[in-house]
Amino acid sequence: MNNNKKPNIITIDEKVCYNCKHRVWAVGISWGVRCGNDMKNGIPKLIPGLRHTCPAFIMREDNNRKPFSND
Numbered sequence: 001m002n003n004n005k006k007p008n009i010i011t012i013d014e015k016v017c018y019n020c021k022h023r024v025w026a027v028g029i030s031w032g033v034r035c036g037n038d039m040k041n042g043i044p045k046l047i048p049g050l051r052h053t054c055p056a057f058i059m060r061e062d063n064n065r066k067p068f069s070n071d
Helices: none
Strands: 023-026 032-040 043-046
Touching: none
Parallel strands: none
Antiparallel strands: 023 032, 032 043
16 A cells, blocks of 8 residues: 555646635635635635635636645
């Protein structure tokens, strides 16, 4: 068994919501992580998870991005 792989790490080049330009990190105001591209009544729509992706995906251009890990 190979234990070197960590499936809970999201790399900075994966095409998932965590790396998307439209991601709104509203955890501090108890809204969770939302999609700024899909607004309903002026409120961003909740995404199913950080590994989710959709046709509106656009890679973030932030040079300070870091991989995500749940460790």
